[in-house]
Amino acid sequence: MMPITKSLFPAMAIFAFIFGVAAQQPPAPAPAPANDGTSIDQGIAYILMLIALVLTYLIHPFDADAASYRLFSS
Helix, strand or coil: CCCHHHHHHHHHHHHHHHEEEEEEECCCCCCCCCCCHHHHHHHHHHHHHHHHHHHHHHHHHHHHHHCCCHHHHC
């Protein structure tokens, strides 16, 4: 029984040393957030620009020649 204990002790010491050193390392940094809000802001900006474009095309003919453009009359 004595030879097994003597040969097992160095292996256990190396095992404990490796896991002891690994446990002392700082944890990995957290991953970056998947959505930081800029994509939401960009989506809102695109919607507002589309609304402005539609309004521009709807209002512009009234400035140019109101008699030739009938928007709401049939």
